[in-house]
Each structure stands twice: as C-alpha cells, then as structure tokens.
Amino acid sequence: MKENAVILFDGVCNLCNGAVKFVIRHDKNAYFKFAPLQSEIASRLVTDKNLSRANTFLLLEQGKLYKRSTAALRVCLHLNGAWKLLYGLIIVPGFIRDALYDIVAKNRTRWFGKKDACMIPSDNLRSRFLNQ
Numbered sequence: 001m002k003e004n005a006v007i008l009f010d011g012v013c014n015l016c017n018g019a020v021k022f023v024i025r026h027d028k029n030a031y032f033k034f035a036p037l038q039s040e041i042a043s044r045l046v047t048d049k050n051l052s053r054a055n056t057f058l059l060l061e062q063g064k065l066y067k068r069s070t071a072a073l074r075v076c077l078h079l080n081g082a083w084k085l086l087y088g089l090i091i092v093p094g095f096i097r098d099a100l101y102d103i104v105a106k107n108r109t110r111w112f113g114k115k116d117a118c119m120i121p122s123d124n125l126r127s128r129f130l131n132q
Contacts, residue, residue, distance in 0.1 A: 004033045005061035006045060006130065007075065011036025015104075015112040016057065024128060026079040035130040056105055068105075069097035 007023065009016040020034055035041045045060055059071035066074050076086040
C-alpha cells in the first residue's frame with residue numbers, strides 16, 4: 001500500500017485553505033493528508049522549529065520534506081487531470097521558482113485575507129486531516 005503524503009499548510013490563510021480544498025477536489029486517490037502548521041501534529045512531523053513555524057506550505061512525502069515551489073509542483077504531479085503537466089515547471093531553476101513563490105507567500109494574507117482560527121473540516125473530509 002502506498003504511504004500517504006502530508007501537506008502542512010497555514011491553517012488561518014485563506015489562500016492556503018483554498019489550495020487545500022483544490023487539492024482535495026483533484027486528488028481522487030486520496031493520496032494527500034493535511035495538517036495545519038499551527039497544529040501539534042505538524043510540530044511533531046517537522047522537528048526543525050524554523051520550518052514548523054514557517055508561514056508556508058510544506059510537503060512531507062516518503063520521509064522527505066519539500067518546501068516552497070518544489071512542494072507545490074510535487075503536489076501537482078499527483079493530481080488528476082492536466083494539473084500533472086505543471087510539474088514540468090520543475091525544470092525552471094529553483095531560485096527563480098522560489099522568488100515567484102515568495103512574492104505570493106509574502107502578500108497572500110493581504111491579497112486573500114486570513115481567518116481567526118484554523119479551518120475545521122466537514123465530517124466527510126475529516127479522515128483526510130491528521131489528528132492531534
């Protein structure tokens with residue numbers, strides 16, 4: 001059986017929550033599980049405190065931690081449909097991809113807003129989120 005990958009995301013960021021909902025809709029095989037970076041489980045999964053406190057998007061896949069644009073592109077690789085094609089952008093040098101990623105990350109709450117608390121998954125999605 002294939003081990004699930006875990007997406008760690010900023011649970012109060014509207015863009016991040018939207019991205020999680022997008023992944024759920026396009027991940028027909030339920031390959032991804034989710035946990036807010038603010039959760040206890042994220043702290044346990046990411047022992048590097050600088051990363052666990054990062055206001056970013058992390059992917060833990062097969063024991064390896066990916067961040068920023070590489071994490072996002074690796075997620076695309078596992079989505080259904082044409083979204084897989086976005087993984088081709090991996091050929092763009094990381095410093096260029098991450099510079100663009102950082103612009104969005106820096107402005108995401110200004111552009112998309114934020115919540116006062118982490119989102120609470122509905123009953124039918126609860127199994128996709130890791131428990132504390």
